Amino acid sequence: MTIYRARVFDTPQNPFLGGRLRGDADCAIAVDTDGTIVFRGAPDEARRRLPDDDLVDLRDGLLLPGMVDTHVHFPQIRAIGYLGTPLLEWLDQCALPEEARLANTGYAREVASEFVTGLASSGTTTALVFGSHFATAVDALFTEADRVGLRVTSGLVTADRILPEPLLTTPDRAFAEGEALARAWHGTGRLRYAVTPRFSLSSSEALLQSDAALLAALGGAFFTSHINENLAEVAAVADLFPEARDYLDTYDRAGLLQPRAVLAHNVHPTDAELVRLAETGTAVAHCPTSNSTLASGFFPLRRHHAHGVRVALGSDVGAGTGFSLFKEGVQAYFMQQLAPEGGVALSAAHLLHLATSAGADALDLADQIGDLSVGKRFDAIWVRPAPGEPLDIGFRHASGDDDALAKLFALGTPADVATVWVDGRVVTRRDRESGRADRPRAGRADHPRPSRSMTP
Ligand SMILES: Nc1nc2[nH]cnc2c(=O)[nH]1
Numbered sequence: 001m002t003i004y005r006a007r008v009f010d011t012p013q014n015p016f017l018g019g020r021l022r023g024d025a026d027c028a029i030a031v032d033t034d035g036t037i038v039f040r041g042a043p044d045e046a047r048r049r050l051p052d053d054d055l056v057d058l059r060d061g062l063l064l065p066g067m068v069d070t071h072v073h074f075p076q077i078r079a080i081g082y083l084g085t086p087l088l089e090w091l092d093q094c095a096l097p098e099e100a101r102l103a104n105t106g107y108a109r110e111v112a113s114e115f116v117t118g119l120a121s122s123g124t125t126t127a128l129v130f131g132s133h134f135a136t137a138v139d140a141l142f143t144e145a146d147r148v149g150l151r152v153t154s155g156l157v158t159a160d161r162i163l164p165e166p167l168l169t170t171p172d173r174a175f176a177e178g179e180a181l182a183r184a185w186h187g188t189g190r191l192r193y194a195v196t197p198r199f200s201l202s203s204s205e206a207l208l209q210s211d212a213a214l215l216a217a218l219g220g221a222f223f224t225s226h227i228n229e230n231l232a233e234v235a236a237v238a239d240l241f242p243e244a245r246d247y248l249d250t251y252d253r254a255g256l257l258q259p260r261a262v263l264a265h266n267v268h269p270t271d272a273e274l275v276r277l278a279e280t281g282t283a284v285a286h287c288p289t290s291n292s293t294l295a296s297g298f299f300p301l302r303r304h305h306a307h308g309v310r311v312a313l314g315s316d317v318g319a320g321t322g323f324s325l326f327k328e329g330v331q332a333y334f335m336q337q338l339a340p341e342g343g344v345a346l347s348a349a350h351l352l353h354l355a356t357s358a359g360a361d362a363l364d365l366a367d368q369i370g371d372l373s374v375g376k377r378f379d380a381i382w383v384r385p386a387p388g389e390p391l392d393i394g395f396r397h398a399s400g401d402d403d404a405l406a407k408l409f410a411l412g413t414p415a416d417v418a419t420v421w422v423d424g425r426v427v428t429r430r431d432r433e434s435g436r437a438d439r440p441r442a443g444r445a446d447h448p449r450p451s452r453s454m455t456p
């Protein structure tokens with residue numbers, strides 16, 4: 001058992017439904033050797049109940065739930081930062097040529113290591129990851145995620161038209177390769193499989209049907225793809241699927257929609273699509289830096305919520321500009337502030353909820369992660385800015401919890417994420433002197449600065 005003593009922020013009560021930020025100025029959280037939170041309360045009570053257990057003093061900073069990224073592309077870490085083109089041109093010029101390089105398994109392994117390091121060192125402990133068109137590359141991703149211990153749901157990306165030839169497959173091959181990957185990884189440790197057609201634009205009806213058949217065959221797997229991101233894309237999908245009522249219907253007709261489904265973007269939905277998303281329980285990943293980079297448009301958050309559609313955050317690396325969900329949170333705030341039809345006024349508590357509990361809910365993990373309550377897994381991040389940095393000054397002069405959290409979203413970067421735990425084990429820690437995050441490690445029980453002698 002280890003007791004962590006810290007200032008703790010989380011959002012067990014949904015702020016979009018009247019809940020508030022839970023800010024505990026001086027809180028003890030006891031975690032058993034299995035990684036479950038077994039006590040949360042006053043430090044002196046923790047000491048009374050658990051007099052012999054290690055106590056780790058994290059009061060110099062903030063303890064938050066691990067971040068949950070519901071849409072991020074593994075093969076695109078080296079493509080981040082290509083500015084100035086809309087979606088379809090960006091795919092042609094930037095993303096797809098890079099994705100083709102993952103045919104080389106050595107290259108894919110390097111990228112997998114960079115990618116998992118990028119997630120962990122930014123404080124992302126759980127992610128729904130868009131995989132690669134190459135089964136060997138997806139295998140490399142699962143291998144690395146398993147080694148480090150992150151919670152990753154991912155799968156083979158499928159396409160059978162429009163994309164460059166090396167990225168194409170056939171419905172039969174997609175099924176066979178996806179099934180083999182899922183048999184190897186779905187349910188292994190913290191890993192799960194996601195059936196992943198790239199988008200309807202690059203999918204025949206037969207391919208979507210084969211993806212749906214695999215989803216049905218696996219049981220408990222996810223479906224993820226893109227939808228309604230860009231107006232030229234939406235028009236092209238309408239041309240290719242004349243029978244479909246709308247973009248969503250291309251997936252719906254194949255039988256892909258379900259509560260374990262996450263569609264990225266949905267910047268340009270119809271009301272009928274929002275109704276159907278809610279009916280099927282499909283969640284939406286809102287990716288605000290990507291929507292800005294590619295000038296895709298303003299995300300209609302109010303309409304999603306009015307229809308009862310679940311929304312969480314995605315970084316959409318590499319159209320998105322990095323892994324940090326602090327940045328995605330503040331960009332979501334900016335865009336709602338500027339939305340032409342009137343956006344949702346987002347508080348810092350809303351942003352934390354979108355980056356943690358809402359993501360846990362979208363990934364059907366709300367019973368395990370998303371906040372730091374008793375009974376949940378200890379997936380957590382310790383944010384400790386360097387002394388004298390603007391975030392450190394902000395924390396020291398904040399007027400209260402909401403103000404401190406707003407400063408975190410305004411100023412926080414991966415450099416401020418000092419330690420990251422999954423299931424109670426350190427997966428990465430940043431060296432105070434060099435500022436470097438150590439290479440994410442293979443889930444060893446390993447805690448920062450334990451001190452049994454410290455009295456709370
Ligand atoms: N943002 C984004 N949208 C897509 N639609 C199809 N593929 C992609 C992709 O890689 N990134």
Ligand SMILES: [Zn+2]
Nearest residue numbers: 071226264316
């Ligand atoms: Zn994407």
